Amino acid sequence: MTLGQLPEHPHRQVQAYRLVNSKFPPIALFDDVADADEFETLYQLQALTNPRLQNETGRLELIPRTEIPFGIPGCSYATAPFTHVNPAGSRFSDGSYGVLYLAASLDAALAEVRHHQNLYWSKVDGLNYERFVFRGLSCLFDEGGTLDATALGISDSIYDPEDYSAAQCLGGQVRQAGHTGLRYLSVRKAGEDCWALMTPKPVLSIIQTAHYEMIWNGRITSVSAISAV
Secondary structure (H helix, E strand, O other): OOHHHOOEOOOOEEEEEEEEEOOOOOOHHHHOOOOHHHHHHHHHHHHOOOOOHHHHHOOHHHOOHHHOOOOOOOHHHHHHHHHOOOOOOEOOEOOOOOOEEEEOOHHHHHHHHHHHHHHHHOOOOOOOOEEEEEEEEEEEEEOOOEEEHHHHOOOOHHHOOOOOHHHHHHHHHHHHOOOOEEEEEOOOOOOOEEEEEOOOOOEEEEEEEEEEEEEEOOOEEEEEEEEEO
16 A cells, blocks of 8 residues: 555534543643744743743744644644654654544544553553543644545454554654644544544634543443533
């Protein structure tokens, strides 16, 4: 399979959804400026007095300033996955770069996060009960330039539920070739689509919708909305 076999989507606005742990607040610095020049000025000023600034903004060297969609609602939500990168990787990343994962429905976003929470906390010894709160986000973005991996079908190796090696290889190729991302089939919610954006640049807005609570009791036993905007 080569990238040339995957159809490229035309420009159109798409609504999608994402969950983030509510313990990670928005990064104010990204949302306080209108462009890259303002960001650089404010960053340098705050760096003189705020020793936590680097932890808040993450590894800025991982993303060119020109890729950051300054001025949009929720710029920090769009940018954070690219400056706070999980070194363990993800389905379409080997851990050396970030990916903005989105789902076509809130149910699909919840199913994806629920799976990964079950996987992570099942490895923590002695955890009998815990409550996790997530912030629901609604994202509007331009799908133009993304490749359509749904054409491959769920039996393709990129959809392996455990082994991400084929998917990470594809993700690296997509990023290297300069495509904005992939549309792919949700592995955790049958019949739903997801996106893996390799850059935050196509994002037009990301706004908070509601908070969701997941209860761990040997596994995630319940998921419920606990607040609206």
